[in-house]
Amino acid sequence: MNWLRLISEGALVLLLIPIAVLLYYGFGPLRDSQGLSLLVLRSIALTLVSSALALAVNVLLFTPLAYHLARSNDRLSDALVDIPVSVPHPIIGVALLILDSPQTPTGHVLLSLGINFYNTLLGLVIALVIMSGPIYVRAMQPVFESRDESPEYFARGMGAGPLRILYSVVLPDSKSGLVSASLVSMSRAMSEFGSISIIAYYVLQYPFYGVSAASVTIFNLFSGAVPGGLNAAVTASAALILVALPITLGAHLVRRKNHD
Amino acid sequence: MIDALIRKKLGAFSLDAEISGEGFICRAGRYGAGKTTLMRAMAGLATLDDGYVKIDGSDVSSWPAERRGIVMVTPSSSIPHLEVDSHITWGARLGGRAPPNARVSEVKSRLGIDFNGRVGRLSLGMKERVVLATALLSPSRVILVDEAFSNLHERDAFIACYRELAKSAGKEVIFSSQVESDGSLADHLFVIEGGKTRRAA
Numbered sequence: 001m002n003w004l005r006l007i008s009e010g011a012l013v014l015l016l017i018p019i020a021v022l023l024y025y026g027f028g029p030l031r032d033s034q035g036l037s038l039l040v041l042r043s044i045a046l047t048l049v050s051s052a053l054a055l056a057v058n059v060l061l062f063t064p065l066a067y068h069l070a071r072s073n074d075r076l077s078d079a080l081v082d083i084p085v086s087v088p089h090p091i092i093g094v095a096l097l098i099l100d101s102p103q104t105p106t107g108h109v110l111l112s113l114g115i116n117f118y119n120t121l122l123g124l125v126i127a128l129v130i131m132s133g134p135i136y137v138r139a140m141q142p143v144f145e146s147r148d149e150s151p152e153y154f155a156r157g158m159g160a161g162p163l164r165i166l167y168s169v170v171l172p173d174s175k176s177g178l179v180s181a182s183l184v185s186m187s188r189a190m191s192e193f194g195s196i197s198i199i200a201y202y203v204l205q206y207p208f209y210g211v212s213a214a215s216v217t218i219f220n221l222f223s224g225a226v227p228g229g230l231n232a233a234v235t236a237s238a239a240l241i242l243v244a245l246p247i248t249l250g251a252h253l254v255r256r257k258n259h260d
Numbered sequence: 261m262i263d264a265l266i267r268k269k270l271g272a273f274s275l276d277a278e279i280s281g282e283g284f285i286c287r288a289g290r291y292g293a294g295k296t297t298l299m300r301a302m303a304g305l306a307t308l309d310d311g312y313v314k315i316d317g318s319d320v321s322s323w324p325a326e327r328r329g330i331v332m333v334t335p336s337s338s339i340p341h342l343e344v345d346s347h348i349t350w351g352a353r354l355g356g357r358a359p360p361n362a363r364v365s366e367v368k369s370r371l372g373i374d375f376n377g378r379v380g381r382l383s384l385g386m387k388e389r390v391v392l393a394t395a396l397l398s399p400s401r402v403i404l405v406d407e408a409f410s411n412l413h414e415r416d417a418f419i420a421c422y423r424e425l426a427k428s429a430g431k432e433v434i435f436s437s438q439v440e441s442d443g444s445l446a447d448h449l450f451v452i453e454g455g456k457t458r459r460a461a
Contacts, residue, residue, distance in 0.1 A: 148336050150334050150336040150337045151336070151337055151338060151339045151340070153303070153305050153325070153332055153334075153337070154331065154332065154333065154334075154337035154338075154339070154391065154394075154395075155339065155354075156304075156305070156325045156326045157303055157325060157326075157328075157330055157331025157332050157333075157395075157400060157404075158331050158350075158351035158354055158355075158394075158395070158398040158399070158400055159326050159327070159329075159351075159354050159355055159398075159399060159400075160326060160354055161326050164354075169339050172341040173339075173340050173341050173380075
């Protein structure tokens, strides 16, 4: 009797029960058309678009950091990466509010340049970058760490600096690792609630005009802020899960393919 | 002209090595004797506890690895996603100067590179030829070959050929070996044992 296997699979099933419950009730007994309304669909679209934008920023902004942490012994930077996700998420939203508030000096400067975080796509994406960036870094670090360093040393010996090596030697050969880390990071962004409920509860500008991210919309349906009720919330949740599932599974499949 | 004194402690192992000379140098030693550590320290890929590295009289000891003009080549140095022809000229193009086609053809034919394709898919011996050719065509002044002659067909002939090409390009080569008899393939031989070197030829 393989007890390890049994206990492992059992724990996994426990973890997946809430998802199964949502999918079953959402499309079954509690199905409510309000949960698949245009409002919900547009929210899911906003979640997808904003998470994809956050992902693009993460890749551009944080890939060098992941590589630096993988190749250097910079323990301080390594410790700092985890800080944004270890504080309650709403306070990150509050921090962004303060940063861009008309009552603070930084806010004065930003607002005078036309940079507004509150209830905008910009604010939404920035919050998502802060919350999913560390996940991206942590996912990319092992991709770089597990590489044989010899080609990097070779390139250095011929005069390439570390950044050049990252782009010309390492990344072209790390594509599946990058895709996998991206999908994990995007999943994280899609599930975010706390920070965005403060800084961008709605997105007021074109083309969204008052749509909220899916997580916020589901909360609204549940709490009655938007007419809907429990059934609608459950159905909307099921719909969101269906959309998010391929992304999470995709990350896993790409990782598996990479190791074979 | 290379002149180096390397002192480094790695756990229980302590390296106290000296090497100086020009041309094609063989450094022989058993596995674990310190050959790789010595090369890494010279290339700037590992720090020295004490000592110096001088190339043609310039002290490069505090220079970063990418500015020393010393390239270290191992059997796994190849950059897998490049095509053979791109790979061979990669080092040279990094320095801003693509080598003339005639030179590239000469190096390719003398080193037995008559194949194509992505370097990552080649056999070990082919990869080694590509990497050695790349180092030869690059702007580096010194090439440190760490076991990268090990998977080659007709090894002695290849090494003799490489020696000529390096000489005509004005490059110094230090290669590591597990057998002292390889000293006959070089201008000078240093033997390294338990972290200490002695000049044997």
